[in-house]
Structures are given as structure tokens and as C-alpha cells.
Amino acid sequence: MSEKKTKQALDRRGFLKVASLGSAAAAASVAPGLVTPAQAYNPGNEETKARYRETDHVKAYYRTNSY
Amino acid sequence: MARMKFLCDADRCIECNACVTACKNENEVPWGINRRRVVTINDGKPGERSISMACMHCTDAPCAAVCPVDCFYVTVDKVVLHSKDLCIGCGYCFYACPFGAPQYPKVGNFGSRGKMDKCTFCAGGPEADLSPAEFQKYGSNRLAEGKLPLCAEMCSTKSLLAGDGDIIAKIYKERVVKRGYGSGAWGWKTAYKETVAI
Numbered sequence: 001m002s003e004k005k006t007k008q009a010l011d012r013r014g015f016l017k018v019a020s021l022g023s024a025a026a027a028a029s030v031a032p033g034l035v036t037p038a039q040a041y042n043p044g045n046e047e048t049k050a051r052y053r054e055t056d057h058v059k060a061y062y063r064t065n066s067y
Numbered sequence: 068m069a070r071m072k073f074l075c076d077a078d079r080c081i082e083c084n085a086c087v088t089a090c091k092n093e094n095e096v097p098w099g100i101n102r103r104r105v106v107t108i109n110d111g112k113p114g115e116r117s118i119s120m121a122c123m124h125c126t127d128a129p130c131a132a133v134c135p136v137d138c139f140y141v142t143v144d145k146v147v148l149h150s151k152d153l154c155i156g157c158g159y160c161f162y163a164c165p166f167g168a169p170q171y172p173k174v175g176n177f178g179s180r181g182k183m184d185k186c187t188f189c190a191g192g193p194e195a196d197l198s199p200a201e202f203q204k205y206g207s208n209r210l211a212e213g214k215l216p217l218c219a220e221m222c223s224t225k226s227l228l229a230g231d232g233d234i235i236a237k238i239y240k241e242r243v244v245k246r247g248y249g250s251g252a253w254g255w256k257t258a259y260k261e262t263v264a265i
Contacts, residue, residue: 041153043140047193050143052069055213058230065225066238 070145071188072232074239075119077250079226082107082117086218086227093217094206100170102186103218116250119227122168122186123258130160130169146190151182151204165257189216
């Protein structure tokens, strides 16, 4: 009985060993060209363009606030 | 090039909260979020002052500095905006902001608060100007319409000023000279440090 248990335990450990080796190999086998570094959000010119304009509406706001 | 700024003349603010209401209505801000708030100091005591507070669109924005996904960007008008598509709702910007501007739709821990929401200076977001998608995520884009933020435009006592920083600073200086006193442009030293290059 105890022999059987020991054998089962060894089998399990063996599986874990093989699995860990396999995952390490998989990680190492990823081609360096496929790994892209993280990039910051780079909005385009359209998103960051100036929207403020000194329209008549805005001029009226400045004028009425000047007192 | 004009640099957009907010300035609250604390000697004129009467804590009516109309700026808060106008902002919520104009931008259809969800429940639980106030992009603008009125803070009263020394309430009920001599020297009581009220200040209307929202995102100040800082020169060197601390929210952008701490964002782990870099979802913030600054427009040519120096308005600090963010992309809700990238935001992960971590809450770092809330802790970094000296004005408590970033808000979240849900109460929760890391990642369960929902997308951050804050004042956009009524300048929308990264979506196409005046598109339904932009309005749904960020509210109205009054700057693209040739207008200024509604909170400032409808202030009954003309306490809240918004627009070109040079012009509103001139307006405020004239007021201080005329009445002989002023409690200072609150938050300007924190938000628009002169030592930081724009």
C-alpha cells in the first residue's frame, strides 16, 4: 500500500516537473520579434488641436465679466 | 497661443451651486459624479469664503504623471483630457490630484470603480468633435462650438471665470484694484506653477 502511494506521489511530482519544464520552454521559444513593448497613448493632431476661438460669444463673455 | 484656465473669485462666490447644476445638466454627468463642487471654508464664521472647484487643467498635471496606462493627454489649448477607452479605474489620479477632481461612477476598490470622469473644460474627448460618442462619454464640446465652459458662462455673480488665462487674470486684477481687496486666485500657484514650462 505504502509502496503504491509513494509511486503515485512520484508520478505526480514527475508530471509537475515535466509541466514546469514545458512552460519554461514555451516562454523561451516566443520569438523576440513578436514581443512589442508597451506604448503610451499618443493622441493624434486631430484630438489635441486648438478648439478655443475668440468668437463674438466669447468676446461678449469677457466684456460682461469685466465689471 | 491662448492657455485655458479657471479662476474663482472667492469674494464674489455666494455658494449657489448653480455651476455644479449647470455642469451636470450640460454634460449629462452620471449619478454619483460631480465634476464641479463648491467648497466653503470657515463656514458660518467671519471670513467665510466659497470656492467653486473642478479640474484646474494643471500645467504639469499630477494625474497624468501617475496614470499607469497613460490615458491623459493635453490639447494645444492646454486642456487636460483623458481617454475613457484606456482608463482602468485604478484611482491613482484621484490620490494625486490636489483638487480632488477625478470622480468615479461606482464605489469600490481597484478596478471596480468604473471609468474616471472629470471636468473636460467643456472640450469633449478624443472622439470626433460634437459626435454622439463624444457626448456620451465626455459630455458637450462647447469649445468646438466657439463657446466657453457653461459653469463660468452662467455664473450669476460672475465669480467663476474661464477662458484665456491672460485675459481672465487681467479681469481679476482690475476687480481687485477697483474694490481694493482680493483673496487671491485660489489654486493658481498649485495648478499653474510659473517655474514649470508650458
